[in-house]
Amino acid sequence: MRGEAGTDGDGARRDGPGPAGAGGAGMGGAGGAGGAGGAGGAGGDAITADVVRAGGPTFGLRRPADLAPGPDPGDEPGLLEAIRSEIRASGPMTFARFMELALYEPELGYYAIGRRGPGRAADFLTAPESHPIFGWAVAAQLDEVWQRLDRPSRFTVRELGAGTGALAAGIVEGLDRRGSALRAALRYRVAERAPDRHAQVHARLEAVGATDVLEPDDGAPIEGAVVANEVLDALPVHAVEGGPGGEILERFVALDEDGRLGWLAGPASTPDLAARLASEGIRLEPGQRTEICLAADAWTREAAAGLGRGLVLLIDYGHPAAARYDPARGSLLRAYVRHRVHDDVLANVGRQDLTAHVDLTAVERGATAAGLDHLGTTTQAAFLAGVGAGELLVSVQSDPSATLEGYLEARSALFRMLDPGVTGRFAVMAFGRAIATAPPLRGLADPGPRRP
Numbered sequence: 001m002r003g004e005a006g007t008d009g010d011g012a013r014r015d016g017p018g019p020a021g022a023g024g025a026g027m028g029g030a031g032g033a034g035g036a037g038g039a040g041g042a043g044g045d046a047i048t049a050d051v052v053r054a055g056g057p058t059f060g061l062r063r064p065a066d067l068a069p070g071p072d073p074g075d076e077p078g079l080l081e082a083i084r085s086e087i088r089a090s091g092p093m094t095f096a097r098f099m100e101l102a103l104y105e106p107e108l109g110y111y112a113i114g115r116r117g118p119g120r121a122a123d124f125l126t127a128p129e130s131h132p133i134f135g136w137a138v139a140a141q142l143d144e145v146w147q148r149l150d151r152p153s154r155f156t157v158r159e160l161g162a163g164t165g166a167l168a169a170g171i172v173e174g175l176d177r178r179g180s181a182l183r184a185a186l187r188y189r190v191a192e193r194a195p196d197r198h199a200q201v202h203a204r205l206e207a208v209g210a211t212d213v214l215e216p217d218d219g220a221p222i223e224g225a226v227v228a229n230e231v232l233d234a235l236p237v238h239a240v241e242g243g244p245g246g247e248i249l250e251r252f253v254a255l256d257e258d259g260r261l262g263w264l265a266g267p268a269s270t271p272d273l274a275a276r277l278a279s280e281g282i283r284l285e286p287g288q289r290t291e292i293c294l295a296a297d298a299w300t301r302e303a304a305a306g307l308g309r310g311l312v313l314l315i316d317y318g319h320p321a322a323a324r325y326d327p328a329r330g331s332l333l334r335a336y337v338r339h340r341v342h343d344d345v346l347a348n349v350g351r352q353d354l355t356a357h358v359d360l361t362a363v364e365r366g367a368t369a370a371g372l373d374h375l376g377t378t379t380q381a382a383f384l385a386g387v388g389a390g391e392l393l394v395s396v397q398s399d400p401s402a403t404l405e406g407y408l409e410a411r412s413a414l415f416r417m418l419d420p421g422v423t424g425r426f427a428v429m430a431f432g433r434a435i436a437t438a439p440p441l442r443g444l445a446d447p448g449p450r451r452p
């Protein structure tokens with residue numbers, strides 16, 4: 001599953017050094033260290049264990065055992081050329097700009113091409129892609145929210161970054177399986193940057209006989225729930241480094257004399273970077289490399305503005321600011337390609353996913369500043385247990401039409417979602433508007449292990 005590595009919240013585990021190791025200003029080689037040897041790129045004891053099991057240092061934990069990593073695909077030539085031209089014309093670009101182009105440039109970026117992204121045949125697996133039991137569990141939480149809102153006749157889910165529609169299909173299936181009356185009230189809106197994904201979501205819902213729930217998204221505030229799984233980590237981030245005098249240097253993407261991409265440190269492109277860290281009481285050590293996601297502010301504001309009444313549910317890997325920026329953790333910027341995680345983020349331009357662990361503190365502050373109530377933040381494991389994922393698994397076992405193979409698939413996927421060494425430590429952040437904040441929602445009843 002995507003981002004399974006280095007999601008520890010207790011500070012006991014530590015990620016390895018950042019992509020290009022520590023160091024000062026100056027042009028680094030394209031992508032620095034990492035690539036095939038990037039064991040440190042995944043981080044923590046858990047990844048080490050998985051690496052050992054996998055027989056080599058190249059796999060992230062989100063690579064399920066039955067998926068062999070494939071060879072590097074190389075760069076998307078048109079995109080690489082466009083990036084080179086922009087650098088030649090305007091000078092070194094921020095990594096946030098590079099990530100924006102690499103992931104989202106129309107017709108060329110990673111997510112602009114429908115066949116890339118999550119999936120067994122693609123580069124990584126997210127929880128909803130790995131098994132619909134994840135969507136069934138989210139459906140259980142939505143059912144409770146619907147009841148708490150007094151069962152409105154229309155309950156709209158807006159899914160931000162819906163990808164291929166795996167979660168959408170899982171939610172509908174989950175409501176069907178529990179015989180929930182919410183199924184009749186459900187409307188589903190997809191807010192997805194990648195144009196091809198809308199057709200994929202439609203096809204996914206068609207396969208479960210549920211295209212009736214789809215409606216166009218005009219962005220108007222909804223009554224229901226705004227949901228996003230593994231989207232915040234896909235927002236462009238600035239790459240930064242602590243300067244010798246306590247200032248923040250920015251790591252830009254530049255060209256060397258042979259036209260190869262590399263890193264170049266210089267003064268920060270915007271004072272917002274220092275302001276963000278100062279507001280969180282974070283001070284980078286000289287040479288400490290990390291990332292700052294300024295884009296999360298506007299994204300969270302927009303997500304909040306789209307909710308009239310109900311729940312915002314954000315699921316992702318990340319840490320509170322103090323842990324996210326712990327010097328021992330280093331850079332948490334990663335690339336995923338063909339079920340391999342590594343830290344050579346300038347390689348395979350446009351053909352690998354780029355992602356950074358989320359600063360949960362920034363998101364929680366952004367959501368409450370946008371007028372939402374913070375209903376709680378817990379771990380994915382505690383959330384799934386709270387909404388009854390165990391019972392959902394038992395229901396598969398006791399289903400007379402289920403096969404042993406189907407049951408084992410569900411069990412192994414759920415175990416990975418619950419395992420704190422895999423994705424069980426992902427964060428589930430819940431916010432509400434005009435909804436009772438007590439008692440806690442089922443998924444939030446257990447706050448999970450204390451986070452630093």
Ligand SMILES: C[S@@+](CC[C@H](N)C(=O)[O-])C[C@H]1O[C@@H](n2cnc3c(N)ncnc32)[C@H](O)[C@@H]1O
Nearest residue numbers: 111118126161162163191192193194229231234
């Ligand atoms: C890592 S994928 C996760 C897909 C899906 N949620 C899942 O769990 O399988 C991130 C998705 O978020 C989408 N995305 C990124 N930024 C977005 C934004 N600002 N608005 C809507 N979608 C966005 C990308 O196009 C991509 O499909």
